[in-house]
Amino acid sequence: MRIDNEPIATAQDRGLALQYLTYSLGDEVFAMDIRAVREIIQYSAMTVVPLMPQFVRGVINLRGSVVPVIDLQSRFGRDTARVGKKTCIIIFDASQAGEKIELGLMVDSVSEVVDIADADIEPPPQFGTTIRRDFIRGMGKLGGKFIVILEPERALDIEDMATLAQHA
Amino acid sequence: MSERFELPAELNIYGALETRDALLAWVAENNVQGSDSLEICARNVQEVDGSGLQLLASLSNMGQSWRLTDPSDAFSDACRTLGFGDWLEGRPARGKPAGASK
């Protein structure tokens, strides 16, 4: 499934509500700003890259590009994810400092795209989440529940992850 | 009694539009008042280019008589170089298209 992204300008022009892709890890629901999402693909055979930390699942061939896949669960410090029937990989734009980078995110399942208004986003809680606070952009209120909106720039900061790899 | 129009310090492309508008307004005003010869003063002119001189030439071309007073060195120099030496001779410039040799 492929999601066409509108250029960032128009999304902002639409006002305060942004669209988010929701997905699950275990029974927790997360959300990610849709503007960065390029496509969603089924989990497929991966090439393991040796000597990398557990959260780097490997690399895949995406139409001729070699894209690293991160096990998000493992990145959050939990056990490595198990591959289930609905496991997919979210391919998103992780460009940093003008360098175009694509990363794959392995998640248990992907749900729908929702609108969450800025007003409905609260700052990450001081305590209570098992995820590092700086990985969270905010808590989005959706249908009475709160879902964690990831901050990819921190949670999936390439420099960070690369440094971890050094000490793997 | 003729009114004076002070040409700006920069009589060039950057201010051409403004200068034209100012000049036009002034000319219109004076014509309404029935002055027969307009005085255009160039003592403040420091920078001048073809587009600036062109404005004045246009006046001549449309049959508006005018007289140059107190030209600055820069202005005189430019007039002479481009072939508007007539203006410097203090005679009211009459509209007449100068023939171009080809």
Added chain:
Amino acid sequence: MSDDADLDFIAAAMPAFISEAAEQIEAIETLLLELEEQPDNRELLDSLFRCAHTVKGSAGIFGLNRVVEFTHHVETLLDKMRDGVIALKPEISTLLLQCNDQIKFLVDTAADENADTPDQKDARADLVIRLKALTEPGASIAPVADKGGAVAAPAVADAAGPAGQPALSIWSISARFGPETFRNGMDPLSIARYLGTLGKIVKVRCAVDTLPPLGNLDPETCYLSFAMELETGASREDIEGAFSFVMDDCELDVTAPETAGQKMARAIEDMPETPRLGELLVSVGAVTQDKLQQVLSTQQQTRGMPSVDKPKLGDLLESQAGVAPEVVAAALGKQQKIRDSAPSEERYIRVQADRLDAVINLLGELVIAGAGATLLARGSRQVALVEANLHMNSLIEEIRNGTLGLRMVPVGETFSRFRRVVRDTAASLGKEVNFEIVGGDAELDKSMVEKIADPLMHLVRNSLDHGLEPPQERVAAGKPAAGKLVLSARHETGAILIRIEDDGRGINRDRVLQRAWNRGLVENGVVPSDDEINMLIFEPGFSTAEQVTNLSGRGVGMDVVRRNIEALRGSIRLNNNVGKGLQVDIRLPLTLAIIDGFLVGVGKSKFVLPLEAVVEVIESGGSHVKVDERGRHCLELRGAVLPVVRLRTLYSVESSLPERVSVVVVNSTRGQYGIEVEVLLGQNQTVIKPLGRLFKTLRGISGSSILGSGEVALILDVNSLAELTTGAQTGSGAATSLNTSVSS
């Protein structure tokens, strides 16, 4: 006047302007530096003027007033220099270089008013003052006398014309300027002024017949034309040169009082096209058809003669037909011009980098698809199909070589930029430096060249700052007063070696060690090897500079240099000669290449070895691998003992052990060694896909590749793989598992 469509167009065209202006600005700097060596070179001065003029003109189109205004002042000075009125002196050279910097600043910030800080404005104003001090009366000649009557006094030095007093003649110049003239940044007045500097304007009249009334006039449209009589010794070329930038838009007529012969010669010039000499002359009336026939038949009669004795047609025309020599010359010149102008003058085509990248990516996919097709063809066992496939693959290979070459640029272009830095830095440090660039035509992928520029600059500055000694110190040490700094590039297989070499003091080993102890980088009292001590300077937070100079000391340390180079998957090595100099070697892989590889399998993973590194393959060689007394695996090959790397254990590959394992012997910078693998899969052509920054610390692997089957294989870096093993053997690094399994 300008509506939104215009603004959009300008906005879209702005990047092109900035990049083209940047080229001109770079050229200006190069020319200025060249001029310092050859101050009298007229051609360089002309080129210099043209560059500045081009920048000003284009800026004018975009309405970038600040650029136009400032460049105008620079242009005025260059103009005077061109005329020989002002001579180039070191201070002027420095001033111009600074002005060029300012122009660069103005172009870069053209779109952003806020970037123009008060400091910059002051600096700019200061430069203008200095420029005017040189160009205004006192230092040169006023182009126009301000006594009434006489117009345009001739320049005192023989401007624009050939040296020596040429005969003065009166030229009639009439120019009708096109409506876009002002918008293109040009000005008839300044052209007239310039003509005035070529000689004496005897008469000039400005025609305004197309000028509409003031109310209908578009002040930015040019309606002017002038007719002038100019008494000058300048050539037609010089006169027409004044109009070179309005040529497209202007109707120009330059007539010289001339002899009949000259007139004919000119008529020949003006003709669109005439190939044959005889026809040429007949058509201008230089010779009658009959006369021409006579001459031609004379020529015919000489056909049998040896060419040395044969009279030339031109000579015959002169002697027999009485054609004036200048007419013949014009005719012959015309012929030559027609022949010469046939091939295109365009040597370069500007291509958008994105489009080129897209093509190269497609090419990469083509290589992969080709590999897939080859697999299928082989499987089909149809000879014709296999052959057709081979043919196709070889064509693909040719295209690949050509296309990859398109992204390569010679490093020399980047290196040349350093000349300026070296010059200025050496001057400000009071040091004398001979800067040499060697191997500038070695090519590197464009993106890599851009990324390597900053680290190189830092290293160069480092040499200047810390490496090279001041002249007195050098002389005292028995060295020549001027230090030597060489920046060189050369290709090694699959990589490029860039070397910065100086003959300065080198790295002070003891001071570095002391510092390392102080900083806790090395345990107190422990003395690592010399090589390791040298590499300490790349540790973050390290600096042995006595003063933090504002050139290379401030936080932009050597650690950043090393990181940048490693981000390009390169390596940096030091060769230190205390008291004699330092050699810094940077090796960069030509990552974006498609290479020929040897595919091997270990467990479920596939790896690619660069074919050029493979020496031999020993099938079932695994059975000969032994463990030495230190627990290291090795293989005896024709009397030599080679260390062996077991990929399986090194990379903790999980899967069942096969019965037979093989060894591939490879060459590396550390010597030959063997790699134990399980499956030998043969040669294949591989597109190298960089793994990206996420994997930058990964050792032993230089990239990835997509096989014909769609799988991703990892490309082994034989050099760092070798290091990994020795690392493992000394107990550090991740591959301690090497010591555990002994049985093969």
